[in-house]
Every structure is written in C-alpha cells, then in structure tokens.
Amino acid sequence: MKYYKVKQGLFWIFNDDGIFNYYTNDSLKNQICSSNDEELFQLLIALKEPSTFDKLSKLKFFSDEDLKNTLEFLLDHNYIEVSPSTTEVSILEKRLDNFIGAFPNSSYKEYKKKSSNIKTCLIGAGTAGSYIPEVYFKMGLDNLTLLDYDTVEEHNIIAQNFSIHDIGKNKLEVLVERYKKEFPDRNIRGINKKVQDFNHLKSIVNLEDYTYFLMYADDYELTVDILSNVFKYNKEIKIILSGYRVFSVESIVVDSENVETILKGLITDLKGYRSLKGVIVDNSGTILESYHIAFATMKIILDDLIGLNRTDYMMADLLKNSYFIGSQFEYMYNESRESIIKDNLYNFSEAEDTKVDANKNWINKLTVQNVRENNLIRLPELDLKAANYISFNNFSQETIDTFIEYKNFFSKDVQDYFVEKDLHKKKLFKLLMKYVQEFYPSNYYSFLKNLIDHGYIYTNSNKFGSKIPQAVSDGNHVYIYCEIDNSLMSFNNLLHEIFHALFFLNDNYDVYDHEEFVFSEQINFFAFAAEDEFISKLKESFMFLNIHMYLTNKITLDYEKFTLDKRINKFFQRWHDIENEELLIFLNENINQELPLKNLKYVSALEKNLASFLKMFEPRQSKDLIVN
Numbered sequence: 270m271k272y273y274k275v276k277q278g279l280f281w282i283f284n285d286d287g288i289f290n291y292y293t294n295d296s297l298k299n300q301i302c303s304s305n306d307e308e309l310f311q312l313l314i315a316l317k318e319p320s321t322f323d324k325l326s327k328l329k330f331f332s333d334e335d336l337k338n339t340l341e342f343l344l345d346h347n348y349i350e351v352s353p354s355t356t357e358v359s360i361l362e363k364r365l366d367n368f369i370g371a372f373p374n375s376s377y378k379e380y381k382k383k384s385s386n387i388k389t390c391l392i393g394a395g396t397a398g399s400y401i402p403e404v405y406f407k408m409g410l411d412n413l414t415l416l417d418y419d420t421v422e423e424h425n426i427i428a429q430n431f432s433i434h435d436i437g438k439n440k441l442e443v444l445v446e447r448y449k450k451e452f453p454d455r456n457i458r459g460i461n462k463k464v465q466d467f468n469h470l471k472s473i474v475n476l477e478d479y480t481y482f483l484m485y486a487d488d489y490e491l492t493v494d495i496l497s498n499v500f501k502y503n504k505e506i507k508i509i510l511s512g513y514r515v516f517s518v519e520s521i522v523v524d525s526e527n528v529e530t531i532l533k534g535l536i537t538d539l540k541g542y543r544s545l546k547g548v549i550v551d552n553s554g555t556i557l558e559s560y561h562i563a564f565a566t567m568k569i570i571l572d573d574l575i576g577l578n579r580t581d582y583m584m585a586d587l588l589k590n591s592y593f594i595g596s597q598f599e600y601m602y603n604e605s606r607e608s609i610i611k612d613n614l615y616n617f618s619e620a621e622d623t624k625v626d627a628n629k630n631w632i633n634k635l636t637v638q639n640v641r642e643n644n645l646i647r648l649p650e651l652d653l654k655a656a657n658y659i660s661f662n663n664f665s666q667e668t669i670d671t672f673i674e675y676k677n678f679f680s681k682d683v684q685d686y687f688v689e690k691d692l693h694k695k696k697l698f699k700l701l702m703k704y705v706q707e708f709y710p711s712n713y714y715s716f717l718k719n720l721i722d723h724g725y726i727y728t729n730s731n732k733f734g735s736k737i738p739q740a741v742s743d744g745n746h747v748y749i750y751c752e753i754d755n756s757l758m759s760f761n762n763l764l765h766e767i768f769h770a771l772f773f774l775n776d777n778y779d780v781y782d783h784e785e786f787v788f789s790e791q792i793n794f795f796a797f798a799a800e801d802e803f804i805s806k807l808k809e810s811f812m813f814l815n816i817h818m819y820l821t822n823k824i825t826l827d828y829e830k831f832t833l834d835k836r837i838n839k840f841f842q843r844w845h846d847i848e849n850e851e852l853l854i855f856l857n858e859n860i861n862q863e864l865p866l867k868n869l870k871y872v873s874a875l876e877k878n879l880a881s882f883l884k885m886f887e888p889r890q891s892k893d894l895i896v897n
Contacts, residue, residue: 270321270353270354271321271322271351271352271353272319272320272321272351272352272353272354272355273316273319273320273321273322273325273340273349273350273351274316274317274318274319274320274349274350274351274352275313275316275317275343275348275349276347276348276349276350276367276370276371277317277367278366278367278368278370278371279291279348279370279371280292280293280294280371281310281313283306283307283310286300287300287301287302287306288300288301288303288306288309288310288313289301290348291371297373301348303339308330308331309330309339311328311330312325312328312330312331312336312339315328315330316349318355319352319354319355322336322337322340325340347373347374347375347376350370350376350378352378357378358377362377362409365377365407365408365409369409369575372575372577372732373732373733374732375575377409380409380574380575381409383574384409384410384411384574385411386480387410387411387412387480387481387570387574388412388413388414388478388479388480388481389405389410389412389413389414389479389480389481389482389483389570390413390414390416390474390479390481390482390483391413391414391415391416391483391485392416392417392464392470392482392483392484392485392486393416393417393483393484393485393486393487394415394416394417394419394440394441394444394485395417395419395425395429395440395485395487396425396428396429396513396552396554396555396558396559396562397485397487397511397512397513397554397558397559397562398415398417398483398485398511398562399429399430399431399440399444399559400429400430400559400560400562400563401413401483401485401563401566402415402430402444402447402448402457403430403448403563404563404564404566404567405566405567406448406451406452406455406457408567408570408571410455410570411454411455411456412455412456413455413456413457413458414457414458414459414460414474414479415441415444415445415457415458415459415460416459416460416462416464416473416474417440417441417459417461418461418462418463419439419440420437420438420439420440421435421436421437421438421439421440421443422436423436424552427555427556428554428555428556428558428559429559430444430559431443439461441459441460441461442459442461444457444459445457445458445459460473460474464486464491465491466491466494467494467495467497467498467499470495471502476499476502476503476506477502477503479503479506480505480506480507481506481507481508481509481570482495482499482506482507482508482509483508483509483511483566484508484509484510484511485511485512485562487512489535489538489539489542490539492510492535493532493535493536493539495508496508496523496528496531496532496535497532500524500525500528504525505525506524507522507523507524507573508522508523508524508528509521509522509523509566509569510523510531511562511565511566513554513558513562515553516586516587516588517584517585517586517587517588518557518558518561518562518565518583518584518585518587519583519584519585520561520562520565520566520569520582520583521581521582521583521597522569522581522582526691526695527724529722530722530723530724557587561583561585562583564594565583565594568580568583568594569581569583575732576730576731576732577731577732577733578595578596578729578731578732578733578734579596579727579729579731580594580595580596581596581597582594582595582596582597582600584600596727596729597724598724598725598726598727598748598750599727601723601724601725601746601748602741602743602746602748629862629863630646630862630863631645631646631647631648631649631862631863631865632644632645632646632829632832632860632862632865633646634857634862635853635856635857635860636853637849637850637853640849640852640853640856641837641841641849642837643832643835643837644832644837645832645833645835648833649864649865651833651865651866654781654869654873655865655866655869658826658830658866658869659830659833659834664823664827664843668879669820669823671883672816672819672820673820675812675816675886676813676816676817676820678886679809679812679813679816686757686803686806686810687755688754688755688756688757688760688803689755690753690754690755693760693803694728694753694760694763696801696803697760697763697764697803697804697807698721700794700797700798700801700804701717701764701767701794702714702717702718702721703797704793704794704797704798705717705771707797708793708797709771712774713771713774716770716771716774717767717770717771720747720749720767720770725746725747725748725749726749726751726763726767727748727749727750727751728751728752728753728763729752730752730753730754731752734752735750735752736752738750738751738752738762738763738765738766739751739766740766740767740769740770740773742770742773742778747770747773749763749766749767749769749770750766751763751766757806757807757809757810758810758814760807760810761791761807761810761811761814764791764794764807765787765791768786768787768790768791768794769783769787771790772786772787780870781870781873781874783870784870784871784873784874785873785874785877785878787874788874788875788877788878788882789874789877789878789881791811792878792881792882792885795807795808795811795885808885812882812885812886815875815882818871818875819872819875821855821858821859822859822868822871822872823872824844824847824852824855824856825855825856825859825860825868826866826868826869826872827840827843827844828840828852828856828860829860829865829866830866833865
C-alpha cells in the first residue's frame with residue numbers, strides 16, 4: 270500500500286500571495302501556483318500524516334482525477350514522498366528525515382540506503398577525532414572503527430569528548446561503551462593499538478573495507494607513509510586529513526587524484542620542521558578546534574552521500590574570523606575575489622535565463638504567435654564584428670548544403686561511446702601535456718601542469734552546479750569550471766576551456782580571437798593524438814557537435830540579423846522550409862535577449878578554420894568551400 274507524506278522540512282506557508290516552500294531560504298524559496306490555493310494547502314496539511322489515496326479522496330478537496338494529478342505533480346517535484354508503511358522512519362530519526370528530505374531531489378530513504386554501505390576508520394580519538402562518533406551516528410551512519418591507544422588525562426577534558434569521570438580510562442573504551450549504549454543498532458568497534466606505520470595499519474584492518482579514512486593522529490611521518498601506500502590497495506578510498514595550528518583549523522580530502530600534490534606539500538613541511546634548530550610549543554587545541562573538525566568531517570561525508578557538492582576542504586581562521594567549507598577549487602578562487610565561480614557552483618536557478626532584466630532586452634521573447642513579426646525592442650550597441658555581420662553578405666548556401674550533407678554521415682550513436690570519467694580525464698590530461706610540451710613554449714607547459722596538479726580545473730558535478738563551462742582569469746590565475754560526466758560532449762567542453770586557459774597567457778581577451786584559437790587548437794590536438802581510440806571518438810563528437818552548432822547558429826544569427834536590419838521577411842524567404850515549432854526551439858535556445866549575436870564568435874571561429882575543419886572529414890570527399 271502507498272502512503273503519501275509531505276516533506277515538512279521544506280517549510281511551507283500560505284499567505285495572500287499564494288503557497289510557498291523553502292520560505293526562509295532565499296536561494297530556494299519557491300511559489301506553487303494552483304487554481305485553488307486554499308484547497309491545495311488543506312491537502313498539504315492532511316499530508317503531514319502518512320495517508321493513502323483512498324483516505325485523501327474522502328476529504329473531498331478534489332475529484333479523484335484532480336487528486337491523482339496533484340499528487341503526481343507534488344511527487345515529480347519532490348515535494349512529497351511515498352512509503353509502504355506509516356512507520357518507515359522512527360521518532361529518533363524524524364528530524365534527520367526532515368533535514369535530508371529538504372535538500373532538492375533527495376530523500377532520507379535513499380540516504381539511509383547509501384549510508385548503510387559506508388564504512389569509516391578513524392585514527393586518533395583526541396582533540397581532532399573524539400567528537401566524530403557523536404556527529405557520525407547522529408547523522409544516521411552505521412559503521413565506524415576507532416584506532417587509538419591513549420588514556421584520558423585531565424588536560425584532555427577542556428577540548429575532547431570526555432568528562433572528569435573518564436580520567437584514567439582508555440579513550441576507546443569510553444567512546445565505544447558510550448555510543449553502543451546510545452545507538453545499540455550501530456556498528457562501532459575500537460582497536461586499542463598505536464599505529465606504527467602503513468604495514469602495521471594493513472595488518473590491523475582490511476583497507477578494502479573502508480570508504481573513508483580519517484587521519485586525525487598528530488603524526489606527520491605516519492600520515493606521509495599511509496598516503497604513500499594506501500591507494501595501491503584501495504583506489505576508491507577517501508582520506509580526510511584534519512589538524513590545527515595556532516588559531517587555525519584545517520581539513521582536506523585526499524584521493525587517488527590529488528595524493529601526489531598533497532604528499533609533496535606534507536614532505537616539504539616535514540623537511541622544514543626537521544631543519545629547525547629548536548621548538549618550544551605545547552598543545553593549544555580547544556573545543557573550538559574539535560567542533561570545527563567534527564562538523565567539517567560530517568559535512569564532507571554528507572555532501573558526498575547526497576551529491577550536493579564536492580566538499581573537500583575546510584579552513585577556519587579563529588584570529589581573523591574567516592571560515593570556509595567547500596571545494597579546494599572554490600577556496601583558491603575566493604582568496605582572490607568574490608566569484609563568478611561561486612555562481613557556477615551554487616546556481617540555484619532552474620534555467621540560465623531566469624535572471625534576465627527585461628529593461629535590458631533588445632528583442633521580445635519569441636512565441637509561435639509573434640515569431641514571424643518584427644520583435645525588435647531597441648537597437649543595441651554592437652561591436653565592430655557584429656556590426657559588419659549585419660552590414661555585409663555572409664551567407665553561403667553551398668556551405669550550408671555541405672554541412673547538411675555531412676550531418677548525415679554520423680550515426681545517431683556517435684555520442685554513445687562509453688566514457689570512464691576518471692580514467693579518460695587522466696588520459697586527456699596526459700596527452701594534452703605531451704601536446705603542449707611539444708608545440709608550445711616551456712612556460713605554457715608549466716602553466717598547464719600547475720592547473721592540473723593544484724586543482725585549478727574543477728570537473729565535479731554538483732547538485733546545483735551551472736552547466737555552462739568557463740575559463741576565468743583574475744589576472745593572477747586562471748580557473749576552469751567544467752562539470753564532466755560520462756559523455757563525450759562534456760570532455761570536448763573541458764578540452765575547449767583548457768585551450769581558453771592557455772590563450773590567456775597571450776594577454777588577449779578578445780572573444781573572437783579566443784574562440785578562433787581554441788577551435789584551431791582542438792583540431793590540431795585531435796590530429797596529434799589521432800592514434801588513441803578515445804581521442805578518435807572525441808574528434809567524431811567534436812565534428813558532430815560543430816556541424817549542428819554551425820547550422821543552428823547560422824539560422825539563429827540570420828534571424829537576429831534580419832530583426833536588427835528590420836527585414837524579418839527576408840529571413841523567412843531564406844529559411845522558408847523550417848517549421849515554426851522547430852525554429853522556435855533553435856531561436857529560444859540560442860538568442861540572448863540582452864546580448865545580440867552572442868554566438869557569432871563560435872560561427873566566426875569555425876569559418877576562420879573552415880578548411881581545417883573540412884579536412885577532418887577525409888577520406889570522405891569534401892568540397893572546396895568559400896565563405897563570403
């Protein structure tokens with residue numbers, strides 16, 4: 270039997286303006302429009318308790334058909350959820366259910382399913398680690414192994430998760446006994462040993478069992494030894510390093526991708542400490558450091574579980590009151606300026622054009638009713654190349670016909686090549702490094718290596734992330750934001766943005782020059798790495814995407830040209846065979862209401878490299894084309 274229940278964590282309200290959820294969160298606040306708000310809100314009130322369809326239908330808010338459609342709408346938008354019983358979530362878990370369920374497209378049921386497979390090993394149950402069991406189990410996770418050998422001493426009480434009654438007892442025994450009593454259904458075990466080195470650790474625990482290792486022991490040499498070896502046995506494991514200095518706290522995630530860079534930094538620090546002639550210091554860790562580390566650890570794991578973000582770094586400066594948690598990529602950019610990057614990482618708008626300012630529009634929103642009319646609102650300012658595009662003939666029917674012919678060369682499964690995201694990203698970076706090393710000055714190679722090694726290229730998928738890739742320069746560094754998945758298109762986007770980053774070294778910010786360079790270099794790179802199967806498939810995807818890009822943008826640019834030129838009838842004479850519905854899709858996807866001819870830079874880049882692009886289709890016979 271199905272029981273429907275509203276997600277109460279979404280904070281619903283009903284006022285004179287209508288029904289809203291996420292009412293207290295400005296980023297997610299959303300209005301639900303209906304034909305009868307009062308009846309809909311009464312239904313939501315009824316759904317506070319798990320209810321069957323039959324029970325809800327007896328309330329007479331809606332007809333059965335309307336009730337069915339309303340429930341489907343609420344389910345599709347994740348505003349309610351369905352369970353097989355009325356008691357799927359215990360009273361103990363109710364707040365956690367509300368919290369997890371409030372994240373868009375998330376459910377506590379799915380969270381519990383994923384978290385039941387998570388196993389975590391904590392090394393060090395002192396200031397950095399003693400509060401981990403508290404947050405770990407209260408956030409609904411099940412499996413935790415603790416490694417420590419120390420006893421509770423009086424000076425520990427001020428900073429760690431112990432009381433004066435625990436003094437003299439073994440730290441592990443105190444924590445294991447306490448949390449077994451509080452959470453008898455969870456799996457917590459303690460191993461009372463001091464880990465000597467990696468081989469010793471390997472003999473104590475099965476490394477392949479764990480999803481996370483929390484390295485919270487104050488031992489640089491042990492940390493370096495473990496990081497140097499652990500990924501040989503478990504490539505998927507994530508190591509969270511946490512510690513504190515004078516007035517600062519830091520946590521960082523180490524995985525198989527960034528371990529070499531992290532190791533270099535740790536080894537450099539270790540050499541620096543060894544070179545000192547003397548040190549006078551005593552432990553100054555307090556409850557503030559403990560809480561920061563416990564919070565950061567759980568937020569890292571939580572975000573990983575629900576796919577919210579790649580949260581892999583926490584830095585707290587207790588002196589400057591500067592606090593950060595998010596991705597290392599985001600932190601590096603935030604150090605230099607408030608960011609377009611942050612807008613990409615946390616893009617809460619469902620569509621990219623939701624922030625359009627109607628007062629800045631040069632063209633009306635296009636509809637079936639007005640698409641054949643002149644929709645010009647005002648004549649905007651144009652750059653020189655855009656103005657020339659309006660003034661001169663730039664249309665070649667021969668080019669269009671050839672592109673239509675070439676479009677048919679591709680099978681529908683050209684984009685279906687199986688991409689292993691991590692494996693192929695490493696391969697792409699390796700081949701790019703070889704290409705740049707061979708054909709570019711040495712400083713370009715060093716620049717690209719720095720981007721790759723030090724996290725200036727962000728490729729993770731975020732729940733709220735923008736889908737628009739960008740290379741951004743702040744004058745000192747270049748940051749690449751480009752979410753990749755298991756598609757060839759996403760890898761072509763990444764390649765595109767990397768060449769943008771390289772072009773920034775020329776101190777040239779002209780968008781047309783940028784796109785021309787990038788297009789040319791992608792073609793050259795494909796020729797350089799042609800023997801590689803993955804690059805060959807990437808090349809086919811590039812050809813396919815740009816054939817379609819060119820055709821759709823030529824149609825779009827022509828529509829914009831003739832709108833600005835106040836000769837819209839001329840457009841329909843030229844493109845008379847396109848149905849209105851299909852045309853509207855092209856136009857609304859590609860026309861920017863604030864910036865006319867925004868996609869001219871992409872068409873111009875292809876036309877400047879037309880001969881090279883057509884050579885990619887050999888041994889198919891290509892025509893000798895001239896773009897007027």
